[in-house]
Amino acid sequence: MNGAESLVHTLIACGITTVFANPGTSEMHFVAALDRIPGIDCVLCLDETVASGAADAFWRTTGRPAATLLHCGPGLANALANLHNARRGRSGIVNIVGDQATYHRPLDAPLTADTEGWARSVSGFLRTATSAATVGRDAADAIAAARTGTIATLILPADTAWTEGGIPGTPRPVPNRPVPSPATITDIATLLRTGEPAMLLLGGRTLTDHGLRLAHAITATTGATLLAEVFNAKMERGQGRPPIERIPYPIDAAIAALTGIRHLILVEAKPPVGFFAYPGKPGALTPPDCTIHTLAALDQDGTAALAALAATLDAPEPAIPVTPRPTPDRGAPDLGTPDRAPIAPEAVATSLAALLPHDAIIIDEGISFGRGFSRFTHGAAPHTWMQVPGGAIGGGLPMAVGAAVAATGSGRRVVSIQADGSAMYSIAALWTAARRNLDLTIIILANRKYAILLHEYAGVGANPGRTAMDMLDLGNPNLDFVKLAAGMGINAAQATSMPALNTLLASSFDHKGPFLIELLTG
């Protein structure tokens, strides 16, 4: 048994079922071992940004880490943006990166790069294997780390893969997450009983039906308010589930949402700050006289903390308001291109809420057009909503692939709400969706500009001239996502009206396999 084979045996023994792969020469012995030893589903991705984003969403969908298989150096580099997103979302990934053989690295061959240096800041666990005999143990350590919700990077020099003498590693137990001390619960309960203006800020793994019921019980009893972080890895939403709004993205709205709060209570959340700094505006979103308290730290079990707090407060489970499921929005009359009416975000969100199948998974990289969809979709069938927690552009399509791979066979449909500009950072994801015939509906929100940046540019206080528009407009030529999809084997159609969108959405939800809708919004 060589090192690579011991690695595969370890992956299987420790419950890893799926590898999102983009291999190169230095990983060939690992590929061969995956071929020889059955038990791992290997999903080819056409670049590493797809592989890393897919692994992130696999964790969010299943609660289990997938592995990546990345090429040395620059291969890892291409994965960093989506690993950044995964780090911010506290996803677990077993991030396996090939590398030059240990004795070859000092020769500085052309592909040799600072693999460890690039991996360090995104990895909660980072190790470079040193021998075939210890690769199995290294992998078991990495998997144990990943299962706690972190990126565990294992760098695999080629000779540690091909040398004989591999020993499979054994699974490690995954410790339960710590719970806050009874004193913390008591202190927060006392605080909430004072009636001073307080808000619970939820993040992490608390945004489940159970967690939200507890939070609603607490706020109904104490008069505190409730928000979720601006970007969240995973939210359980829809009919029958307790609704929650998020901190708005635009800086002024975000500050307004927290105005008057004297006590902010964090539950697996961070103190809220502006996504960016703006001249003359504060960085922290909390008012100056607001005190920040921590009910559950990022690594603690916030749901257990909410349960303990609700019990201490003797808070009864409140009635959950029922938002009726809307009917599809037919929009303004379609006047035909080019004089057709612009399509409103509210209309798209309403139709989505009306038509969404039960237990769907929404992957939201809707950027500016999609930003307000949340408010109009509480009445949809129960569903899971995943955002891009790190804000690195290009996460959406890879995540959609990873969620759909994870959901294969479950009957759950994945719906990708995807802005056009950001889609182009990882468009090759479509090919993997086609190859795997994933149950995935992609809605490209095509406004043919970087609308978020035009808005920010307006904030700078100037009208954009030709040079600025050269950098902010996506027209000339227009992207044609129907053709791009066809080029990668995906059925697709364009919609320029709400009725057309409604028909395409419903049809795509009724059929197996992937479908892309290019919605011209402008």
Next chain:
Amino acid sequence: MNGAESLVHTLIACGITTVFANPGTSEMHFVAALDRIPGIDCVLCLDETVASGAADAFWRTTGRPAATLLHCGPGLANALANLHNARRGRSGIVNIVGDQATYHRPLDAPLTADTEGWARSVSGFLRTATSAATVGRDAADAIAAARTGTIATLILPADTAWTEGGIPGTPRPVPNRPVPSPATITDIATLLRTGEPAMLLLGGRTLTDHGLRLAHAITATTGATLLAEVFNAKMERGQGRPPIERIPYPIDAAIAALTGIRHLILVEAKPPVGFFAYPGKPGALTPPDCTIHTLAALDQDGTAALAALAATLDAPEPAIPVTPRPTPDRGAPDLGTPDRAPIAPEAVATSLAALLPHDAIIIDEGISFGRGFSRFTHGAAPHTWMQVPGGAIGGGLPMAVGAAVAATGSGRRVVSIQADGSAMYSIAALWTAARRNLDLTIIILANRKYAILLHEYAGVGANPGRTAMDMLDLGNPNLDFVKLAAGMGINAAQATSMPALNTLLASSFDHKGPFLIELLTG
């Protein structure tokens, strides 16, 4: 004048004409300054891998650095693979990366990342601006560094851009590259006069008509042999120019090419090593009894060294053998899909040599199918050939865009020799080619597999099973590059025979603007 405006004034004063841009919110004041102050051509790229690869080729084409404009953190990360290639090719780039405002960074907003850490290993110059007053000076320093042929990364926190008090920097002189000492020249001349088996290994900037004539003069006089490095940033080739072959890529052929050499003389080249290690094979390509000498180090003027050596040896300029320009290869009879004859690499190279316009620029990411093109193209019209020196996949299409932007108005056509698998790492480059109507012919060599990896897999000693083929084959579904090109506004056609290829090549060379040919080779 704010910091961003001082930066733009500095860029212009120091001769920067072109910015390859993919901006985000933290760069809006820089975008606004570029808009207000005329003088910089801003080229929008749909992701950062395109921007960085384009800037690399701009340097290689013009000898002048372009600037990038990259978004903070993950934006830089997406650029690293092509910055790696640029570093290995010793290209000069002014790599401008936005970042969180200095006072906002400690708040750890979601997009905050280890920008400096990621940039360090690819940058010969790295600085984070600290105030608007010093951004201009920082930029002048960065440009001076880039002009020596290195990546100069300037990180621009948003507040250093928007704050008033900017002061434009002044251009710095660029020092001449050092020349080797007279003693070095004398020693190498003495060595060569012994007649022991010796080889000149050329790299860096020596692969020009002038440098190659000098090298041929030396080898004709001394009996030494001559090779270029395996991957080179820029080679002047074609009719009337002295031919040179490269060290082969496959490990066995590479070792064979250096067998028997007792003295290897480096001229802006590195001691040759295997691209990867292989079990039981040496890492260094030179025989054990070969001594390595340095005529010109990587940072020295190798052409001046060759001139001094030729003069010392009193070597007359040799006659350059004339390779006749071939006629287009018509290949085997086209039997029609799917029974058509496979297309041979030699045939494609021969047709390219026959039809190539004068002074074309070839961007070579032909990987396995294109690897042997060099030998069949010495008879082409004079041209420049650029490879991917760092071996990071996905350099080709971005480089083609950058070279074509740099060549705009010169009448030079850029020809991209592009493998299908690697094209998908940076396919969004096509859109910029369409927007700028670049004079660019892209030949996609579509074998619909990762052929290089199948070859390497065979070296592992096994036939690939289903799982391995899942990771090495690009079929199911086939990529359709004609549709992908159309989706980004590029005219394109498929060729399945040599006559069809010949017609499309000739036609594309006769017309302005970009054209893509998908050549089905298998």
